[in-house]
Amino acid sequence: MPTDLPTSVVGFAVAPAAHSEPATFALTRLHGSTIIGWRGHCCCKTQYASVLGDENLIRCHGSLVLLLDIARMLGFEIDVRDQTGYWESRDPRTLIDAVAKMNRIVARLAGVFTDAMRDATGDSTQVGGAIFDHPDFERLETDARASDD
Secondary structure, eight states, X not given: OOSSSOEEEEEXXXXXXXXXXXXXXXXXXXXXXXXXXXXXXXXXXXXXGGGGOHHHHHHHHHHHHHHHHHHHHTTOOOOOOOTTSHHHHOOHHXXXXXXXXXXXXXXXXXXHHHHHHHHHHSOOTTXXXXXXXXXXXXXXXXXXXXXXX
């Protein structure tokens, strides 16, 4: 790719809800003898918005989906990879169930890692992560361990 082509970049970030990653959007266009076109990419993890409850999660994830719907209506080609299945279904129960499963998996991993750190070093206080902020962390970890048996 030539590096001497003039480039235009437009970007912005949105903070959809507490405990969610911000979603950063950027569009880049290379200019030359022909316009190559606008390209962009964005990733945003909304899973931990569930720390404040299902309504916060639905509002958070749903607002990003609405933003992408509007972008599509404005003529942008949108390719969405939504691990929860909400993009395709628009069903809040699908979103809640998928995030609950993700939370159990992460809680299980966090618990195992914390135990390993404590066993190896005698100190697990250095272990941290967003999943530990979940008010039901212990239950999530226990449910995940039970499903392993």
